Amino acid sequence: MAPLVQLEAVSKVFGTGETAVRALTEVDLAVEAGEVVGLKGPSGSGKSTLLNVVACILEPSSGRLLLDGQVVWDGRYRIGDLRRLRRERIGFIFQFHNLLPFLDATENVALPMTLAGTDPGAARARARELLDYLQIGRRASAMPSRLSGGEAQRVAIARALANRPRVILADEPTAALDSERARVVMDLLRQVARDQQAAVLVVTHDEKIFDRFDRMVALRDGRVEQVEARAA
Amino acid sequence: MNLALADIRHNLGRFLMTGVGLGLLMAVALSMVGIYQGVVAEALALSRSLRADLWVVEEGTRGPFAESSRIPGDVRAMVARLPGVADAGAITLSTTEMQAPQGIIRVQVMGYEPGRPGGPAAIASGRALGGVRREMVADARAGLRLGAVVTIGGDRYRVVGTTRGLVASGGDPLVFVHLRDAQELQFKLAPAAARRAVAAGGAAGSIDTVNAVIARLSPDADPDGVAGTARRWKHLSALTDAEQSALLTRSVVNRARVQLGMFTVVLLFVSAVIIALIIYTMTMDKLREIATLKLIGAPDRTIVGLVLQQALLLGGAGFAAATALVFAARDVFPRTVALGVAEVSAMAGVIGLICILGSLVSIRAALRIEPAQALGG
Ligand SMILES: Nc1ncnc2c1ncn2[C@@H]1O[C@H](COP(=O)(O)OP(=O)(O)OP(=O)(O)O)[C@@H](O)[C@H]1O
Numbered sequence: 001m002a003p004l005v006q007l008e009a010v011s012k013v014f015g016t017g018e019t020a021v022r023a024l025t026e027v028d029l030a031v032e033a034g035e036v037v038g039l040k041g042p043s044g045s046g047k048s049t050l051l052n053v054v055a056c057i058l059e060p061s062s063g064r065l066l067l068d069g070q071v072v073w074d075g076r077y078r079i080g081d082l083r084r085l086r087r088e089r090i091g092f093i094f095q096f097h098n099l100l101p102f103l104d105a106t107e108n109v110a111l112p113m114t115l116a117g118t119d120p121g122a123a124r125a126r127a128r129e130l131l132d133y134l135q136i137g138r139r140a141s142a143m144p145s146r147l148s149g150g151e152a153q154r155v156a157i158a159r160a161l162a163n164r165p166r167v168i169l170a171d172e173p174t175a176a177l178d179s180e181r182a183r184v185v186m187d188l189l190r191q192v193a194r195d196q197q198a199a200v201l202v203v204t205h206d207e208k209i210f211d212r213f214d215r216m217v218a219l220r221d222g223r224v225e226q227v228e229a230r231a232a
Numbered sequence: 233m234n235l236a237l238a239d240i241r242h243n244l245g246r247f248l249m250t251g252v253g254l255g256l257l258m259a260v261a262l263s264m265v266g267i268y269q270g271v272v273a274e275a276l277a278l279s280r281s282l283r284a285d286l287w288v289v290e291e292g293t294r295g296p297f298a299e300s301s302r303i304p305g306d307v308r309a310m311v312a313r314l315p316g317v318a319d320a321g322a323i324t325l326s327t328t329e330m331q332a333p334q335g336i337i338r339v340q341v342m343g344y345e346p347g348r349p350g351g352p353a354a355i356a357s358g359r360a361l362g363g364v365r366r367e368m369v370a371d372a373r374a375g376l377r378l379g380a381v382v383t384i385g386g387d388r389y390r391v392v393g394t395t396r397g398l399v400a401s402g403g404d405p406l407v408f409v410h411l412r413d414a415q416e417l418q419f420k421l422a423p424a425a426a427r428r429a430v431a432a433g434g435a436a437g438s439i440d441t442v443n444a445v446i447a448r449l450s451p452d453a454d455p456d457g458v459a460g461t462a463r464r465w466k467h468l469s470a471l472t473d474a475e476q477s478a479l480l481t482r483s484v485v486n487r488a489r490v491q492l493g494m495f496t497v498v499l500l501f502v503s504a505v506i507i508a509l510i511i512y513t514m515t516m517d518k519l520r521e522i523a524t525l526k527l528i529g530a531p532d533r534t535i536v537g538l539v540l541q542q543a544l545l546l547g548g549a550g551f552a553a554a555t556a557l558v559f560a561a562r563d564v565f566p567r568t569v570a571l572g573v574a575e576v577s578a579m580a581g582v583i584g585l586i587c588i589l590g591s592l593v594s595i596r597a598a599l600r601i602e603p604a605q606a607l608g609g
């Protein structure tokens with residue numbers, strides 16, 4: 001079976017000429033269904049860029065991107081409706097939570113579902129379930145401005161999981177959480193990977209949760225420096 | 233959940249402030265439309281109230297409103313004898329100052345013979361002129377009470393009735409008096425030289441001069457046919473009611489009408505620019521949210537809906553405020569603000585169109601926002 005996420009010699013250059021920044025250089029990476037892969041590396045090493053390329057938010061400069069065996073980019077996008085792809089197949093937890101300030105927690109989580117055509121009642125019900133699971137059910141009707149950083153982060157996680165995506169990308173999802181909650185989040189992502197046969201790619205600096213990954217990929221200056229199997 | 237409403241609820245205070253501000257601007261535009269319509273309605277009010285089918289005036293003039301016209305009083309009897317004419321009445325018109333209890337006011341005095349065409353169709357309070365001289369029916373705009381005594385040209389008149397909405401094209405209230413009183417008044421007001429000529433005698437030595445004769449036709453008569461007959465008379469000319477109405481709106485109040493119309497267009501244009509700017513600012517303030525929506529996969533339809541719905545809601549709020557304001561304040565205006573269902577709904581349509589057109593630039597900008605713009609702190 002083809003990996004769910006596959007990058008073949010993907011490079012990304014920002015800008016041109018003298019000011020050009022090579023954020024990714026010939027990155028090869030594959031994430032299988034059910035696998036949870038960690039991505040680490042110093043600041044500026046290209047971790048966020050890599051996730052954004054997979055989410056089709058940033059267009060690569062060269063290489064090939066495949067999702068679920070389907071070519072998504074090989075010099076140009078092969079899929080017409082990228083937003084539909086993101087809506088239906090990709091869950092993204094951003095480095096900064098990016099909740100909509102005018103919707104409460106439940107509505108923020110329900111939004112991707114209603115955008116995908118789920119009936120509003122069912123969407124709300126599932127949103128409440130997800131929030132309960134992430135232990136913020138009691139903040140379900142709070143506006144984002146009233147949430148702490150950790151609470152907002154968990155609402156964003158719930159939103160990313162809402163449409164049961166096959167590909168889950170998370171940029172430092174546990175940065176604002178204490179270690180106990182960080183573990184809850186990681187266990188949830190592991191469970192989702194297993195139950196939904198999803199590929200999970202998580203950027204993290206947090207050594208305390210390194211043991212929660214099947215593999216750790218280290219980036220340095222836009223290149224894959226090393227791949228280490230899980231320290232059992 | 234509706235994104236447009238949710239965002240408005242989130243910034244309700246700001247939305248309401250913007251709506252009220254826009255409402256004030258739209259109120260000015262709406263009252264301009266009302267004043268424009270008022271000028272046209274007032275110009276036609278008198279000729280409508282007289283229910284005249286035919287106006288016989290001095291040859292070579294288009295009187296008695298657009299140009300001055302003087303014809304002998306006995307023309308009335310000639311007109312009354314024309315086949316197809318059911319009734320005819322002589323009228324005079326002159327603008328003068330009147331000493332009223334509250335001070336001096338400018339009025340247009342209309343003289344007619346009670347019982348013949350030339351009086352107001354409807355009396356609002358009191359009664360119409362009776363057989364007694366020196367009585368007056370005044371329009372409510374003159375602000376006179378029943379029984380009030382006023383002085384014109386040294387003669388005292390008693391107000392016995394009032395009308396509503398009958399003003400001259402300049403906005404001066406109309407007052408109705410007996411034809412004989414009005415003729416005497418015109419004689420007094422006429423320049424001394426003309427007065428001497430009349431006093432010197434001759435066939436035209438009477439003061440029985442009127443400004444026009446108006447005729448009501450029998451139901452089966454053809455106005456153009458009767459007018460044609462009257463035009464063949466020496467020294468006379470005739471206008472049908474349709475011609476008179478066209479003259480009143482195109483000639484008499486034309487400058488005022490075009491001026492107001494142009495000003496209304498300028499105001500609408502200014503409103504359109506301001507609405508477009510407000511919508512643009514509103515959209516750009518949500519740049520990050522719109523980028524986030526794209527990040528989580530919202531289709532263009534959702535983005536367009538958000539911008540357009542907010543534009544229309546803002547326009548709607550502003551227009552509601554404007555309508556409330558204008559209807560609350562319309563009686564404060566010195567001239568009629570004529571706003572009916574037709575004017576208000578036409579204006580609502582124009583505002584709606586402005587909102588949609590004003591959103592186009594913002595929609596274009598919103599659709600160009602890159603999802604990546606939501607990333608970063
Ligand atoms: N939009 C952009 N335009 C130009 N350069 C960019 C852009 N985004 C990122 N870069 C550059 O690309 C490189 C990789 O950035 P990236 O954000 O992927 O790093 P990161 O590994 O996520 O860092 P951090 O741990 O600080 O989040 C950096 O040198 C950065 O300055």
Ligand SMILES: [Mg+2]
Pocket residue numbers: 047048049095171
């Ligand atoms: Mg980053």
